[in-house]
Amino acid sequence: xxxxxxxxxxxxxxxxxxxGSNNGTMFHLQKFFDYHQPNKFQFNHLIFLEKDxxxxxxxxxxxxxxxxxxxxxxxxxxxLGDYRFETVMEIVSALLEYGKKNGIKEFILTSAxxxxxxxxxxxxxxxxxxxxxxxxxxxxxxAIKLDPSRDIISRFQPTIRxxxxxxxxxxxxxxxxxxxxxxxxPILIENKKRxxxxxxxxxxxxxxxxxxxxxxxxxxxxxxxxxxxAGSSMFLTNKNVSLCFYNMLRYDYDYLKPIQRxxxxxxxxxxxxxxxxxxxxxxxxxxxxxxxxxxxxLIDFKEKFDAKTIMRNTFHIKL
Numbered sequence: 001x002x003x004x005x006x007x008x009x010x011x012x013x014x015x016x017x018x019x020g021s022n023n024g025t026m027f028h029l030q031k032f033f034d035y036h037q038p039n040k041f042q043f044n045h046l047i048f049l050e051k052d053x054x055x056x057x058x059x060x061x062x063x064x065x066x067x068x069x070x071x072x073x074x075x076x077x078x079x080l081g082d083y084r085f086e087t088v089m090e091i092v093s094a095l096l097e098y099g100k101k102n103g104i105k106e107f108i109l110t111s112a113x114x115x116x117x118x119x120x121x122x123x124x125x126x127x128x129x130x131x132x133x134x135x136x137x138x139x140x141x142x143a144i145k146l147d148p149s150r151d152i153i154s155r156f157q158p159t160i161r162x163x164x165x166x167x168x169x170x171x172x173x174x175x176x177x178x179x180x181x182x183x184x185x186p187i188l189i190e191n192k193k194r195x196x197x198x199x200x201x202x203x204x205x206x207x208x209x210x211x212x213x214x215x216x217x218x219x220x221x222x223x224x225x226x227x228x229x230a231g232s233s234m235f236l237t238n239k240n241v242s243l244c245f246y247n248m249l250r251y252d253y254d255y256l257k258p259i260q261r262x263x264x265x266x267x268x269x270x271x272x273x274x275x276x277x278x279x280x281x282x283x284x285x286x287x288x289x290x291x292x293x294x295x296x297x298l299i300d301f302k303e304k305f306d307a308k309t310i311m312r313n314t315f316h317i318k319l
Contacts, residue, residue: 001048002094003046003047003097015031017054018057020081022080022118022119024057024079025237026236027075028059028075035208035209040072044062045059046060048094048095056079057080058079058095067106076111078091078124082118082119084123085127089127099319100319104319105319107133107317108314110313113311113312115276115279115310116241129315134317135315137313139282139284140292140294141279141281141283142299142302142303143277143278143310144308147271152271160305167257168261173223173224175221175223175262177220179210179219183228184228187229190251197286216236217233217234218242220269222249222258229253229256232247233248240277242275242279243278267305283298283299283302
């Protein structure tokens with residue numbers, strides 16, 4: 001097995017491998033990385049080859065001897081097929097050998113949660129732990145397991161059920177799936193400002209992603225008498241999971257419960273499209289000193305939609 005640096009000539013084969021892999025997401029695609037402004041990040045992606053064919057991929061960046069994955073994305077770590085344990089052990093061994101030969105001092109790898117895998121398999125986690133990696137951080141995230149045989153509203157907490165049924169019958173309130181990020185972005189800015197943070201993406205970023213990956217984005221907008229009052233910006237990460245990247249509302253319209261309504265529409269639409277899960281994202285207290293500190297109120301809110309805890313894990317090793 002050979003590990004080589006990524007070059008542009010591998011772009012098409014890289015993305016083909018991600019799309020056919022067991023655990024790849026849109027965040028692993030070269031087409032996704034293209035939305036970044038040139039030179040914003042210094043990428044040092046790696047390709048694992050066996051008989052000149054790609055067997056695994058690792059997007060990331062190398063800085064001061066530390067290789068980190070993801071960089072400029074939500075999820076990273078090694079992308080691979082549904083392989084036997086022995087093969088995965090060889091992939092991890094090849095990575096560590098490459099690191100030692102090329103002066104890499106540390107690897108920090110954060111993978112997507114298990115729900116993103118087509119065939120859930122913890123071979124990679126165990127192979128990394130056995131060969132010297134350890135858990136560095138855990139982030140608490142929440143996801144709704146989709147089930148076409150179950151009534152969606154009945155899964156939600158009683159107050160949520162009542163509110164959704166009430167506003168489903170309100171002719172002044174409607175939900176559209178459209179690409180009006182120009183209407184969504186002011187709501188996003190307003191929400192983030194309440195928490196003294198800025199959005200991950202600029203408006204230009206969102207439009208660039210829409211241009212590059214039109215099949216991987218969906219924007220649910222909530223309107224009250226034609227006024228945009230809330231929205232859910234969805235990243236359709238792979239065939240298994242739709243991700244609510246931003247759920248935002250105008251707080252002066254909170255009495256209409258637009259987030260509850262849009263969550264119902266997101267779960268309904270994702271179920272009809274054949275996804276297995278809706279990921280509602282991490283629930284950390286961003287103002288706490290410890291980055292793992294859970295946001296109890298946010299977790300409680302998500303559980304009202306029958307969301308269950310999943311973990312996003314970061315692995316670390318010093319060579």
